[in-house]
Amino acid sequence: MRTILTLCSLPLLGCATILAQGYAELDINDVRARFYANGRISKDTVQGDAHFEVPQGSGVSALRTGGIWISGTTADGQLRLSKIMNDDLATMDLRPGPLTNDGMATTTLQTSMDHDHVWSVTRSEILMHRAYFNCLSDPNCDVSIAFPGGYTIPQSILDWPAMGPGPGYDLHLAPFLDHDNDGLYEPFAGDAPCILGDQALFSVFNDHIDTPQGHIPLGIEVKAMPFAYNSAGSAMDATVLVHYHVINRSTSTYSNVRFGMFNDFDLGCSDNDFIGSDPARNLVYVYNWVDVDAGCNGVMGYGEQPPAFGMFLLKGPLLDATGTDDLPNDLLPNWNGVGFGDAIPDNERSGVTRMMYFVREGPSAITDPVSAVHFHNYLHGKWKDGRPLTYGGNGYSVDPNAVEAAFAFPGGDDPVGAGTGGVVQPAWLETSPTPATPDRRSVMSMGDFTLEPGEHLDMFFAYVHARAAEGGASASVEALKARVDSVRSFANTLPIWLNMEDEFPVQCINSATVGIEQPDGNSTLLLAPVPARDLIRLQATDAMAGAWLRLCDATGRVVSELRLTSGVNEIAISGLAPGIYSATVITARTRYSGRFVKQ
Incomplete structure (x- = not known):
């Protein structure tokens, strides 16, 4: 991740047009793709060169610039537009940060500067974090055995922008797993980012400012989460997915x-x-x-x-x-x-x-x-x-x-x-x-x-x-x-x-837990015995038949995969090292997750 700092003493309407853009890159698979804090994809805002390298390491890019366009008309027929194109910084319609939720669809220069950033986190970091705090709360888990070298929360989890800027904005910003269900993001209490993919980025941006081109904004806030997989087959290794969530913060x-x-x-x-x-x-x-x-x-x-x-x-x-x-x-x-x-x-x-x-x-x-x-x-x-x-x-x-x-x-x-x-x-x-x-x-x-x-x-x-x-x-x-x-x-x-x-x-x-509240649509796998030495048993429903069971160690590394049949499935684990393992089954409509301890 990089953020270019730009100092400015002008009011927001003048200064935001020269805000530099922070960025981060998805690089978990065979693609290295750059995403900027204002929603621009690939093109360097200073040098102008492309950064959507595929295959990764080849030095060749497939995309110079990408981004969203949105237009609509008001009740009195006025056209509203926001877009990303090959603009320079001074003519971009979209800027970093969320908007207020009071219908005014406004923000401050400080809020924009604070969100001139793209956050990056990996699935393995989240699973390790969750496994550690689940172990702390599990009387059957010995932290000294499961984490013999101790555990330090990574900066990516500490910095995750789960909470909004303050009064006037939404309470929550980036999605997170609330370990103690208190509505606050507290990594030291076990809370962790909520993502899809093996790596995900997050940014939030808006169209609050009129541009020198005369485009009148709609008053939209956009949350973006690009994500990618490195363990789901060759097709996904050459794929980047992007989740956009747009909110009309205006009264129009x-x-x-x-x-x-x-x-x-x-x-x-x-x-x-x-x-x-x-x-x-x-x-x-x-x-x-x-x-x-x-x-x-x-x-x-x-x-x-x-x-x-x-x-x-x-x-x-x-x-x-x-x-x-x-x-x-x-x-x-x-x-x-x-x-x-x-x-x-x-x-x-x-x-x-x-x-x-x-x-x-x-x-x-x-x-x-x-x-x-x-x-x-x-x-x-x-x-x-x-x-x-x-x-x-x-x-x-x-x-x-x-x-x-x-x-x-x-x-x-x-x-x-x-x-x-x-x-x-x-x-x-x-x-x-x-x-x-x-x-x-x-x-x-x-x-x-x-x-x-x-x-x-x-x-x-x-x-x-x-x-x-x-x-x-x-x-x-x-x-x-x-x-x-x-x-x-x-x-x-x-x-x-x-x-x-x-x-x-x-x-x-997958939160890698048993007994921790799961989001809607996520169900718990019942694995026995706990702890286990040579094998574990799983009772698969008819809905699970034909789905793949994936076992991962505490770092998120896949250690075993097998296709389930309806009824009792026995999974050999004698070759696994002692520790905490997560299990995941994904069907068309449900994700099942659980964990077990290997002695």
Whole structure:
């Protein structure tokens, strides 16, 4: 983690525009990805270079800049916008820190400075911390045996920003496990961060300040938790997931709201990249138009057999309530959304409803946005001049009979014509190198929906990288789609669907305890005997049959895995060293956890 300190004596409205940005990096698996305190992904705010290195150690990045866009209109028709793009510090719409919860949606310079930071913690640190304090409270656990070298709380746990700044703000900020259930974050009493993944970051940012570009803010607060796994298979080793939680802290109701993810994909060299979309998978991706990605503009390329890289939506925002269960159909947002036709009213969530691209250089109507209207247009699948994206060619046409399109370059992955009003079209991909208009950028958006005062939006996304062994650049696209399917299958075993919309924490990682209160959706494994010497027994329910049991030592290292059968399962542990071990079983809807002591 790094924080650049900037001294300033100006009032908040002037000074916040030059706040420097703290950052931290996810580096637990084969990706090293940088996240900044104001929500920017990858791009160094001072040097301008990219920091989304995959594979880690290769020196090659796949993403120059990423971040959120959100726009909506007030009751009197005024446009509101907040976004991250390739701005310098003085023109960014988003700043570090939370907002007040009184409807004024304000903050102070000191609060922004205090939160100009991205916090990082690992699962192994949390498990060790929890195991130590559980041992202290367990009469059957000897601390001198379980922790012969003693225990020191790591700084990452001591510094976790669980509590809000003070009066006027929410009491709690970052999610945490409350060991003694007193509502306060006290690491020396056993409390610990609550995360998903083997490593997670946390930041909070807002759009309180009007920008020099004239964008009027919405008054939103955003909590972000990027996380990653290093022990869940090859697909997850090349994946970074991001949890965004947006709160409307203003007193305004916004309609026609679109939430978007902007990505300036630079797959090694930026001048030979094509953009594509897979609407059925809610995926936007980048790939090379050549089979050898040479370096350019002082940036390393991927060389022979270049990869593909993309972002896909795992969990979109809730759509407006209708009081009924909306039925599935082949139109947007029903086609690629979730919750349609499941007999549950008002749980429908948007899939990606627009996938737009634009370029660094080219005709002015299709280049980088400048005004709030430009950004709003791109979120709604329109060019800067208000013309809609059209099907075929480069997507820009003045022909009044051209077919309007929701998705740029979907190939054959819109088989029902959802993006063209239900009329199936031939496949559409970029087919010819266009060096006159290089360096594509993309924004995929969800909506429309209404955002009420105090309303929350809860969303999950994933960045995924794949490289085929042979077959050229196009083969890597197919490898990417297969990997997206694998990542989605894994992510659907996580408790991302179990929380209420106004809850950020979802469910914490395995707390490695028996008898400690678990969050909703987390159940206790009953393991016997305790202590155990040669084997432990587990009574698996029918719901657990076929799931994997994972055993970890006190550092979080996986020491054994096996697939469960319904009924009594016996697990040999004679080869394990004495100590405290955690056990986890994850099914589609529930995480089971427990612990045992090996003599």
